[in-house]
Amino acid sequence: MEQKKIIIFGVSQLASLAHFYFKYDSPHAVVAFTVDKDYIQADTFEGLPVVPFEDIEKLYSTEEYYMFLPISFKQMSHLRREKYEAAKAKGYKCVSYVSSKATTWPDLNIGENCFIFEDNTIQPYVKIGNNCVLWSGNHIGHHTEIKDHVFLTSHVVISGCCVVEENSFFGVNSTVRDETIIGKETLVGMGAIITKDTPEGSIWIGAKSTQRESKSNQIDSISHKTNG
Template sequence: MEKIIIFGVSQLASLAHFYFEHDTPHQVVAFTVDRDYIEENEFRGLPVVAFEDIEEKYPPSEFKMFLPISFKQMSFLRKAKYEEAKAKGYQCVSYVSSKATTWPDLNVGENCFIFEDNTIQPFVEIGNNCVLWSGNHIGHHTVIKDHVFITSHVVISGCCEIGENSFFGVNATVRDETIIGKGSLIGMGAIITKDTPEFSIWLGAKSTMREGKSIDIDSISHKTKG
């Protein structure tokens, strides 16, 4: 049983503790945050230790770390803290839900948080420090690079390349063989059918109303078929 420290005392940290407690062999022994943000000495019944001092009380030779930090600043905040933990000598564990659909060849990096109901097809590669919230489809041969945050019910089709620090809002869709540039913000419901430049912003999918009534679609179809 590996002993781990979770960074943060937020809702994400609470979720991480719950998942590790109920769905992994890991044992969470403490939480850590930057000293300026410590308000109480305990969280979920475990000690809260200043990140500045963490290696003294929980040395990286004996403990590992998990950093479930949000997508703020396009996940560059999470990237920075992950790199600080690595500089302290910690190995960072990943969580892949037992309720996700995966295949034996799945390649997942460190400090990834992959929730339930993700369908991850064969030959997918996921880098370090990525978050895949619940209910996404990741198509075959897709490569997701480091520090990517994918919310829920996102469809990334096959053979895509997802640049580091990209963000995907709920219900976004990406066409197959598409390259998403580094730091791209793909907003809720966006439909991406072409490569995106680095740090570009894509918001919304415009729908247009066509002529006719929905109730007439079948009859129109029958007439067309003769």
């Protein structure tokens, strides 16, 4: 695989983790970090320069450098989506990271700016869109499609032949039965068991899969509470 020079967005713990994984489990080289200029508190992070995102393309050519944006699930991943789209608008291509300790098959169908940690099992014919995060230890069943900007925490089971729509979130140990459609911006809480299609913006809490009346895009703090 060709080595790419990468700029990581952020100076958070997730950015530090991304730097670690690229350093020890990737042919690519991280060369800098970037954040919005109002959030720069130091000139370096992990021993590398931190530069303003507003000026990044003036310092690092979009033809030569790639971007990786490991941003959290806050606001149902809309913040990560916003920054990903801003990087694309500047002309950057984004790399994805797939752990060498994940179980995958040849011709993995995966988009840009995905962060797939160790011990994920991704079965044949799975499709994963752009800007998704799969934390460690998940199972993604065959012929399932995960669309853009989705966040899975850990030990999530998505059974075979499912469709997960954009900006959905899954808490630890949640489960989705086979041939289920997860509606856009669905929040599946820790330990929830989903046995039927979910409406857009719905919230599911607990093992009985009780739907709450609130819309997921109206709630930020609940995703922290359901993340374990």
